[in-house]
Amino acid sequence: MLLIIAVAIGFEAARRLVQGGPPVDPTGYAFILLIGTILIESGRAFVMRRVGGAIASEAMLADSVDRLADVLANLGVLIGLIGVRMGLLWADAAAALIVAVIIVRAAGMLTWRSGDILIDRAPAGAEEDLRGAIRNVGGVREVRSVRVRRSGPNLIGDATIATGRMLSVEAVSALAEDVKARARSVLPRLDLAVTVEGQKQGADLVERIHAAAARNGGVRDLHNVTVEREVDGSLHLTMHAKLPGDQTVAEASSVSRNLERSIRAELPEVTRIDIHLEPMEPQVVPGQDVTARNAQLAAQIRAIVEAHPEVKRCVDV
Ligand SMILES: [Zn+2]
Structure with a gap:
C-alpha cells in the first residue's frame, strides 16, 4: 500500500515538474497543521524509540522508524509550501518527490525487518x-x-x-x-x-587408552598406563586396573579380555597389551593408633627423619 501511494505521488510530481500544473495555494491553516503534525510525530518517534529499545520490541522500533519517516515527509511538504509561498512554483513538486522517496525507504525497511522476525532470522553477524x-x-x-x-x-x-x-x-x-x-x-x-x-585428533596415546577404558566401563580406576615403543617400532602397553575383590578369576579375565578388545579397537597399531588386575580397596579401612605399643618403631622413625640436616625438628610421629 505504501509503495503504491509513493509511486502515485512520484508520478504526479514528475508530471508537474515536466509539464507544469495548476498552482497550489497554501493556506495558513495548512502550515499550522503541518507544524503540529511534525511536533506530535517527533514526540511519538522519540518515546517509541526509547521504550522499544528498553523492552527490545522490534515492532515498536519499526513503528518509531515509521513515525520518523512521517516527520521527514511533513518537513519536506512544509519546505515545499514555503517555497510556493516564496514564488517557486516547482518547489511543491520537488517536495512531493522527496516525500515519495522517504515513503519507499520506510516501506522497504518495514518489509525487511518484518521478514527478519517472521522467519526467525538472527541479527546479522x-x-x-x-x-x-x-x-x-x-x-x-x-x-x-x-x-x-x-x-x-x-x-x-x-x-x-x-x-x-x-x-x-x-x-x-x-x-x-x-x-x-x-x-x-x-x-x-x-x-x-x-x-x-x-576431540579424537590431537589426543595423546595415554588419553586414548583412558577413553577406551572409560567407554568400556568394565574396570575401575585405570592407572599406571605406560606406552612402550619397542626397537622394531611396535607398541607395547601396560596398565593397572581395579576390579571388585569378590570377582572370580574367570569373571576378571573375561573383563580383562573385553578391555583389551576395546583398546585394540581404539589403537589398532598396538601389538601387545598387559593388564594387571588389582582388587579394589574397601571404601573404609579399619584402623587403630598403635604408636604407644610400638614406641621403639616411632623413635626409630623420628631418628631417621631428624638425621637429615635440613630437618630442624620432627613434630609428630
Ligand atoms: Zn596399581
Whole structure:
C-alpha cells in the first residue's frame, strides 16, 4: 500500500515538474497543521524509540522508524509550501518527490525487518560473533557448530564444542557454563544450549587408552598406563586396573579380555597389551593408633627423619 501511494505521488510530481500544473495555494491553516503534525510525530518517534529499545520490541522500533519517516515527509511538504509561498512554483513538486522517496525507504525497511522476525532470522553477524567468542574459552579445542535464531525479543541458539576426551562430568558441565557465560557477554539476550564432544585428533596415546577404558566401563580406576615403543617400532602397553575383590578369576579375565578388545579397537597399531588386575580397596579401612605399643618403631622413625640436616625438628610421629 505504501509503495503504491509513493509511486502515485512520484508520478504526479514528475508530471508537474515536466509539464507544469495548476498552482497550489497554501493556506495558513495548512502550515499550522503541518507544524503540529511534525511536533506530535517527533514526540511519538522519540518515546517509541526509547521504550522499544528498553523492552527490545522490534515492532515498536519499526513503528518509531515509521513515525520518523512521517516527520521527514511533513518537513519536506512544509519546505515545499514555503517555497510556493516564496514564488517557486516547482518547489511543491520537488517536495512531493522527496516525500515519495522517504515513503519507499520506510516501506522497504518495514518489509525487511518484518521478514527478519517472521522467519526467525538472527541479527546479522550474531553467529560469527558467538563463534569467535567461545573459541577463546579455556578448554575449548574446537567449535564444531553454532546456530542462533530469534525467539520474540530474545535469541536462542546451540553450540557444539570439542574438548579433551577424559574430562570428568564435573569439568564438562563447568566448561559448558563458561561457554554460556562468554556467549552472554557477546549476546546478552541469548539462551544457549551447549553440546560437548570429545576431540579424537590431537589426543595423546595415554588419553586414548583412558577413553577406551572409560567407554568400556568394565574396570575401575585405570592407572599406571605406560606406552612402550619397542626397537622394531611396535607398541607395547601396560596398565593397572581395579576390579571388585569378590570377582572370580574367570569373571576378571573375561573383563580383562573385553578391555583389551576395546583398546585394540581404539589403537589398532598396538601389538601387545598387559593388564594387571588389582582388587579394589574397601571404601573404609579399619584402623587403630598403635604408636604407644610400638614406641621403639616411632623413635626409630623420628631418628631417621631428624638425621637429615635440613630437618630442624620432627613434630609428630
Ligand atoms: Zn596399581
